[in-house]
Amino acid sequence: MNESEFETDFWKDAELRKSWDQIIPGEPRKTIPYTLTLDAIHKYCRVVDDMHPLYFDEAFARKSSYGGLIAPPSIHILLMFSCTPADDWMRSPGTVNAGQSWSYNIPARPGDTIRLEARALDKFIRKDRLFVVHDNVFFNQHDQVICSGRGWTIRPM
Amino acid sequence: MTTNTFDTLRAGQLIEGQPFAPTRESIRAFCEASLDFNPLHWDDDYMKGNFGRTQFGGIIMHGMNNFGVITKMLTDWLYPVGGVQRRLETRWKIPVKPGDTITPTATISAVRTTDKSRWATLDVQVRNQRGEVVAVGEAMVEFPAAA
Numbered sequence: 001m002n003e004s005e006f007e008t009d010f011w012k013d014a015e016l017r018k019s020w021d022q023i024i025p026g027e028p029r030k031t032i033p034y035t036l037t038l039d040a041i042h043k044y045c046r047v048v049d050d051m052h053p054l055y056f057d058e059a060f061a062r063k064s065s066y067g068g069l070i071a072p073p074s075i076h077i078l079l080m081f082s083c084t085p086a087d088d089w090m091r092s093p094g095t096v097n098a099g100q101s102w103s104y105n106i107p108a109r110p111g112d113t114i115r116l117e118a119r120a121l122d123k124f125i126r127k128d129r130l131f132v133v134h135d136n137v138f139f140n141q142h143d144q145v146i147c148s149g150r151g152w153t154i155r156p157m
Numbered sequence: 158m159t160t161n162t163f164d165t166l167r168a169g170q171l172i173e174g175q176p177f178a179p180t181r182e183s184i185r186a187f188c189e190a191s192l193d194f195n196p197l198h199w200d201d202d203y204m205k206g207n208f209g210r211t212q213f214g215g216i217i218m219h220g221m222n223n224f225g226v227i228t229k230m231l232t233d234w235l236y237p238v239g240g241v242q243r244r245l246e247t248r249w250k251i252p253v254k255p256g257d258t259i260t261p262t263a264t265i266s267a268v269r270t271t272d273k274s275r276w277a278t279l280d281v282q283v284r285n286q287r288g289e290v291v292a293v294g295e296a297m298v299e300f301p302a303a304a
Contacts, residue, residue, distance in 0.1 A: 006192050008188075008192075008194045009194070010194050010195055010196065011196070040190075043189070043190040044190040044191065044225075046186075046190070047183060047186045047187045047189075047190045047191075047222075047225075048177070048187075048222060048225030048226055048228075048229060049175070049177060049226075049229070050225065050228070050229040050232075052229075052232060052233065052236065054236060065239070072225075072228055072229070072232060073228055073232065073242050073245070074221075074224055074225045074228040074245075077191045077193075077219075077221045077224065077225060078190065078191050078192060080193075081191060081192035081193055082192055091194075091195070093195060093196045093197075093203070094195070094196070094197065094203075095195060095197075096197070097219075097220040097221065097249065098220075098248065098249060099220075099246070099247055099248035099249060099294075100220075100221070100224065100246070100247060101244070101245070101246030101247075102244065102245055102246075103243060103244045104241070104242055104243055104244065152248075
């Protein structure tokens, strides 16, 4: 998938996405591989005002311990949506992100083909809110773990 | 020098990040860069609604924009000294809105050495221009032993 194919209208086909009642903890989510481009890295870096030369300056990055350009650790913010299809329940309008935790192994790099293994891990009710916990691992084309993490979401009522 | 940097770390040491001032335009740009087009972040009419116990009163910045701002603070500190960001956990306390200015800080909570490497843990906070805490969390960073 590339960005031009991404459905930005999260209302479209919203009824196809699983509600809190339908989500089964432990059940895998559908995912799709995504090729991370340098343009996509730069677009993300610019919006968080993170212009480190490891992300932008090829010569600087080549001389560094990383040996070339990398993406910032938080690139999983983009990968979460680029590696999931339009009917994924994370896109349900009104989904509130209550918090996330991520562990980082190796950096993603421009040109990587990234795949995601993801599932709902848990769901519960707390203070009259419906929560679902999602669990995710991103791999590169060499099956190396890039990062793994989970997030706590409040589901739309 | 990685070795020297780790040896200088002390609990209580403060790491300061750069202020970030989200606007309606920057939030829209974050939608496009992250592919997160949840209407919480762009649809004024939708945000007039009531979200169970919560009334936002307008569009809000992505919580993960905080995550990106915290990450920049950590990596700006770590890259020059050979450190590696290994973990970041955050919880959002109150929403951030266009016109706010948020600033992340981190305080070293502990340092320790394991069989294979050297680590520091940090308590992370993000405050807005009124001093309110909008996000809290913990980070763990590694200072690989010199080869």
